[in-house]
Every structure is written in C-alpha cells, then in structure tokens.
Amino acid sequence: MNVKISVIVTAHDKRKEYLPFALQSLQYQTFKDFELIVVKNFQEYDDLIEKLGGKSIVTKSEKLGGKIVEGIRIAEGDIICLLEDDDLFEPNKIEFVYNIFSRNNISIFHNEMKFIDEKGNRLHENEKKRDKIVRKLITDREISYNYLFYNFIDKIKISFNLSSMAFKKNPILKYLHYLPNLNNGLDTLIFFMLAYNNNIYISSEKLTFYRVHSKNYSKILKEGKTDEKYVSESYLTYLVMKELGRENPFFKILSLDAFLYLRILDPNFSTNYLDIIKSVLELLYHDPRGSLRFYTFLRNTLSLSPKIAINKIAKLVLRKYL
Known part of the structure; x- marks a missing residue:
C-alpha cells in the first residue's frame, strides 16, 4: 500500500533556538517524499523552512494542541508524523514509518528514543532507566487494542512522546475538537485515542532524539517546580x-x-x-x-x-x- 506522509513540526517562541536542529534532522532523511508543515507562534526561520520545501504556518495559538490541530487540518498526507521543535529524527525515521504503515494495518505507531541534553550530548543513564520500564511493552509487531488492553493494562503509566508517534490522519479527525486548548498530556491522549479498537505497532527502534532541557515539562515535574x-x-x-x-x-x-x-x-x-x-x-x-x-x-x-x-x-x- 502506498502512503503519503506529512511531518508536522510544532515550534514555540520560548525555545525557538532548537528549531533549526529539528529541521536539519529532516533535511538528512533517507526518505525524501514527505510533506513538511511547521506550525509556530513566531516569525523566524521561514527561509530555512522554504529551503526545505516546507509550509510555514504562523499561529496565534500558544498551546501545543492548537498547533497540532492546525497542522493536521491542512496536511495532505495519509500518515501524520509529529516532531516537536526541541527533538530530532534519526535519518531513517521517516523511511521506517513509511515501511511500517505500508506493510501493516495499524492506526498508530510509536518508536523508542535516545535522550540528549541541551547541547545534543547523549544521556545514556536516562535511556537505561526507560529501557528497563518499556522492555515488556514492546512487541515489534502489529498488535490489537484488546491485546494491549489485557496484556499491558499495568504499563499505561509509561510516558509516550509525540516526536516518537506516527498515525493515520482520518481516525484522529473526530477527536480534534478536544485538543486546541490543551498543553499537557497530549502524547498519552493521542496514543489512546487512536489505540482504542484499532491495531497498534510499538517498536524498539530508537528513531527519535528526545532533548532534556530546563524548559521540558517532564524535567520541571521531576524537580517539583x-x-x-x-x-x-x-x-x-x-x-x-x-x-x-x-x-x-x-x-x-x-x-x-x-x-x-x-x-x-x-x-x-x-x-x-x-x-x-x-x-x-x-x-x-x-x-x-x-x-x-x-x-x-x-x-x-x-x-x-x-x-x-x-x-x-x-x-x-x-x-x-x-
């Protein structure tokens, strides 16, 4: 089955310095046939986006959910790949997603990730901790919603990551009205919205770089702030x-x-x-x-x-x- 992929990059003015690195990771993808949409609440970097053949959408919304919705509404692809501005893709990420959706009847895909700091250095200890938690959850094959529910119900506290997700566009459309005003928990929301009564693929491949920095909600929570x-x-x-x-x-x-x-x-x-x-x-x-x-x-x-x-x-x- 041939699929068309749209990559939606969400960018925020309070950490816009990371956006060029996210875009650079898209420039080096082994699979080139994808639509690029960048939704941001600031003006900078339009020249770089245009150089990559992407669409730049300047929004008034400061909410992550609002940016995601705007991107999905104009996306032409069958499959949506999300990338937050402070994260990166491995060069084979989009090719991997293309192959998974071409060969499997799934609604949502989630891959594993590598951790990096503000300067892009690997955080191996973070990865070891996560690897230990997710080991029993990963199947590296297509699974059903019922299989996930009955076998992994006690694993739902695992943290998902938007930049590690790809999903079919049509099933998410009926949920879009829930998202515009949200800023927290969108990774978990979107995953389980699309997992319900559908097939899922959870991969052990580390195709995303998750950046840990002072403006991460997860880091703020860990420090109790x-x-x-x-x-x-x-x-x-x-x-x-x-x-x-x-x-x-x-x-x-x-x-x-x-x-x-x-x-x-x-x-x-x-x-x-x-x-x-x-x-x-x-x-x-x-x-x-x-x-x-x-x-x-x-x-x-x-x-x-x-x-x-x-x-x-x-x-x-x-x-x-x-």
Whole structure:
C-alpha cells in the first residue's frame, strides 16, 4: 500500500533556538517524499523552512494542541508524523514509518528514543532507566487494542512522546475538537485515542532524539517546580480524559489517576473526601497494579514533599486496600 506522509513540526517562541536542529534532522532523511508543515507562534526561520520545501504556518495559538490541530487540518498526507521543535529524527525515521504503515494495518505507531541534553550530548543513564520500564511493552509487531488492553493494562503509566508517534490522519479527525486548548498530556491522549479498537505497532527502534532541557515539562515535574499554570492546564487535560472515559476504558483509568494526581499538585483541587475515596477505590478496581505504583509514588511524595501530599484520609484508604 502506498502512503503519503506529512511531518508536522510544532515550534514555540520560548525555545525557538532548537528549531533549526529539528529541521536539519529532516533535511538528512533517507526518505525524501514527505510533506513538511511547521506550525509556530513566531516569525523566524521561514527561509530555512522554504529551503526545505516546507509550509510555514504562523499561529496565534500558544498551546501545543492548537498547533497540532492546525497542522493536521491542512496536511495532505495519509500518515501524520509529529516532531516537536526541541527533538530530532534519526535519518531513517521517516523511511521506517513509511515501511511500517505500508506493510501493516495499524492506526498508530510509536518508536523508542535516545535522550540528549541541551547541547545534543547523549544521556545514556536516562535511556537505561526507560529501557528497563518499556522492555515488556514492546512487541515489534502489529498488535490489537484488546491485546494491549489485557496484556499491558499495568504499563499505561509509561510516558509516550509525540516526536516518537506516527498515525493515520482520518481516525484522529473526530477527536480534534478536544485538543486546541490543551498543553499537557497530549502524547498519552493521542496514543489512546487512536489505540482504542484499532491495531497498534510499538517498536524498539530508537528513531527519535528526545532533548532534556530546563524548559521540558517532564524535567520541571521531576524537580517539583509545578505552578498554577501547570495545574490549570492539567485540569483541562483531566476533563478531556473524563469525557473520553465514558466510552474508552483506558481513559476511565487515566482520568481516575489524573484526578488523584491533581489532588497531590493542588490540595484545593477537591476538598470532597468522598470523591477522593471513590476515585481511589475505582482505580483499585480497574487497575490494581497501577494503583500500587501510584501508592509508591504517593509514599515517596509524602516523604519528600509534604506540602503537595494528598490528605491523610486518602493515604489511609490506600493502605487499607493494598
């Protein structure tokens, strides 16, 4: 099956210095027949984009979700490859994606990644940690949604990466209205939107360079530097998960987990103890192993950052039922 690929690069003014490196990684692709769309909220680098034969879309949206939606709406390809401005592709990335979608009836593909720092140096320790986590999840073959759900339900806390995803355009169209105002959790949202009742391919090939730097949300979270903006953006993602959870069991579990996570980030998020207890018990019912990991995270949070710890009643409930 012949497929046409559109690569959508999302770029943000607060880290625009990385964009030329992302574009350079596209310039050196072994597979050249792809559409390039760059969606950014600043004016620079149009000459470089034009040199690569790409389309430059300057948007007013500062949200990652808004940029993704704008790119998808004008994309002409059957397959969408996402690339964030601070990440890079291996030279064979697009060729690999082309071959996978040509040979398999899948809706979404996810590859593994290499970690680099702000200067592009490899972070091997980060990779070792991730390799240990994802080892049992990777199949390197086409799998069904049901297979993923029943065999890997306890692995859903794995972090996905937008720059490691490629997916069919048509299935995502019905979900686009959920995305424009979102900035957090889009990798997980998009993956499970498209995994539901479809076939998936999760590859061990490290085809993406994921850059770790001071402006990464993941790095900010690891250092415990959350703020009101992050909490409010996470709340919007939680509302979308809750809505999708009415039909998609993955999002049922994710929304429960997100509810408790928000309660940790912001003690004022919910003061209704019954809602907290209900969410804990529902999470235990749907995903006991995942809840065990959540409890471990909670226990560590209590010992390291008491200010953001969940209230004692939820902690007692977790202890009682685990």
